[in-house]
Amino acid sequence: MKLLGIDWGKNRVGIALSDKKWNIVTPYKVIVNDDKIFNKLKNIIDEYEISRLVMGLPLSIYENKIDKNWPGFNFFEKLKRKINKPISWIDEKFSSDIAFNRLSDSGMKYSRKRKKIDKASACIILERFIDKKQNSQNVIIGISGNIGTGKTFIAKKFRKKYGGKIISTDEISRNLTKKNNKGYKNVVKEFGEKILNTNKEINRKKLGKIVFNNKKKLHRLNKILHPLIVEKAVSKIENYKNEIVYLEIPLLIENKLYYLYDYSFLTKASKDVIISRVRNRDQVKSEYVKKVMKRQNTSRDKENMFDYIIDTDNGWSGIRDKVYHIGNQIINFKNFLNRR
Ligand SMILES: CC(C)(COP(=O)(O)OP(=O)(O)OC[C@H]1O[C@@H](n2cnc3c(N)ncnc32)[C@H](O)[C@@H]1O)[C@@H](O)C(=O)NCCC(=O)NCCS
Numbered sequence: 001m002k003l004l005g006i007d008w009g010k011n012r013v014g015i016a017l018s019d020k021k022w023n024i025v026t027p028y029k030v031i032v033n034d035d036k037i038f039n040k041l042k043n044i045i046d047e048y049e050i051s052r053l054v055m056g057l058p059l060s061i062y063e064n065k066i067d068k069n070w071p072g073f074n075f076f077e078k079l080k081r082k083i084n085k086p087i088s089w090i091d092e093k094f095s096s097d098i099a100f101n102r103l104s105d106s107g108m109k110y111s112r113k114r115k116k117i118d119k120a121s122a123c124i125i126l127e128r129f130i131d132k133k134q135n136s137q138n139v140i141i142g143i144s145g146n147i148g149t150g151k152t153f154i155a156k157k158f159r160k161k162y163g164g165k166i167i168s169t170d171e172i173s174r175n176l177t178k179k180n181n182k183g184y185k186n187v188v189k190e191f192g193e194k195i196l197n198t199n200k201e202i203n204r205k206k207l208g209k210i211v212f213n214n215k216k217k218l219h220r221l222n223k224i225l226h227p228l229i230v231e232k233a234v235s236k237i238e239n240y241k242n243e244i245v246y247l248e249i250p251l252l253i254e255n256k257l258y259y260l261y262d263y264s265f266l267t268k269a270s271k272d273v274i275i276s277r278v279r280n281r282d283q284v285k286s287e288y289v290k291k292v293m294k295r296q297n298t299s300r301d302k303e304n305m306f307d308y309i310i311d312t313d314n315g316w317s318g319i320r321d322k323v324y325h326i327g328n329q330i331i332n333f334k335n336f337l338n339r340r
């Protein structure tokens with residue numbers, strides 16, 4: 001299960017490789033970051049039979065200060081569309097400083113150090129990832145998809161067959177906005193007491209009607225809740241040590257939460273199926289479902305960002321074989337982590 005580590009930089013990208021068993025990590029190359037880089041990476045991945053890529057994130061995932069506009073995300077999006085391999089992330093904080101010190105310890109001259117620094121940093125990214133997976137053998141699956149496409153349905157089917165834990169960001173959001181919980185005060189401050197029931201709890205349907213009818217208002221609600229949701233999701237993941245974690249995130253692409261998972265699934269269904277499912281499940285009108293859908297990214301381009309796409313239109317029998325095929329690959333990865 002060979003890894004390729006990436007230290008992204010605006011001008012240069014450092015590459016490191018691991019062996020099959022993750023015993024050895026070696027600096028490989030520094031590639032100029034121009035239009036040709038994706039083809040070059042594809043060639044390396046094919047030549048060395050790479051199974052997974054690992055990208056460095058310049059900020060700590062745990063500090064929850066990740067800027068959605070960081071240009072490394074654009075690189076990741078292009079790379080993911082071009083290369084059909086799972087990609088994990090690891091904090092690369094201080095990796096350049098450590099790499100520089102290592103090269104200094106070896107007595108290298110400054111000019112040579114500058115040339116080698118990016119691939120040395122890529123090594124540190126891989127070493128950190130391998131260490132992390134040694135300390136905690138969690139395999140995290142990000143499950144995204146628009147409203148009513150079957151995220152929860154699929155997560156439960158996987159859990160039934162392969163075990164593991166489900167983390168739902170919708171559920172986290174619901175908890176955060178319960179009376180006097182962390183998100184409650186700011187949501188009420190922003191939208192006023194008109195969104196409250198007589199018992200002072202937030203009336204979610206009322207708030208939903210307000211925000212799904214108005215892009216700006218939805219944006220304001222997202223700004224209050226999303227950092228809190230991500231913080232809670234990360235801390236929940238951290239509490240697990242040896243689990244398959246099914247992380248349901250409707251807005252994974254919109255919020256660029258790529259760094260949270262090892263595999264990604266996209267659930268999809270046709271518009272009519274979604275509307276009839278959600279009407280039945282939530283007792284809401286078609287118009288409401290359409291409004292929610294309007295606020296979600298439905299572009300085809302989004303599909304290329306996922307490892308697996310699960311179309312739930314044809315019920316369980318239509319997807320059972322595919323689910324088990326995907327499940328076997330995930331179990332292989334999990335077994336590999338446990339055997340190390
Ligand atoms: C607007 C709210 C109050 C409506 O609550 P309600 O209980 O009716 O719906 P619930 O939270 O179960 O969401 C149902 C579905 O709506 C869609 N949805 C929810 N929030 C959003 C959003 N900000 N943008 C687009 N779609 C959304 C998702 O598909 C979700 O699965 C609630 O969805 C909310 O607080 N949303 C903001 C937080 C958020 O983005 N949650 C999604 C997790 S990242």
Ligand SMILES: Nc1ncnc2c1ncn2[C@@H]1O[C@H](COP(=O)(O)OP(=O)(O)OP(=O)(O)O)[C@@H](O)[C@H]1O
Nearest residue numbers: 146147148149150151152153154277281312315316
């Ligand atoms: N493959 C399927 N076969 C039959 N029914 C399904 C399938 N997938 C989902 N459903 C049903 O459709 C409804 C919506 O599914 P689910 O709640 O899993 O969607 P979701 O993507 O999690 O929705 P939300 O974004 O609102 O949380 C549920 O009642 C579920 O049982």
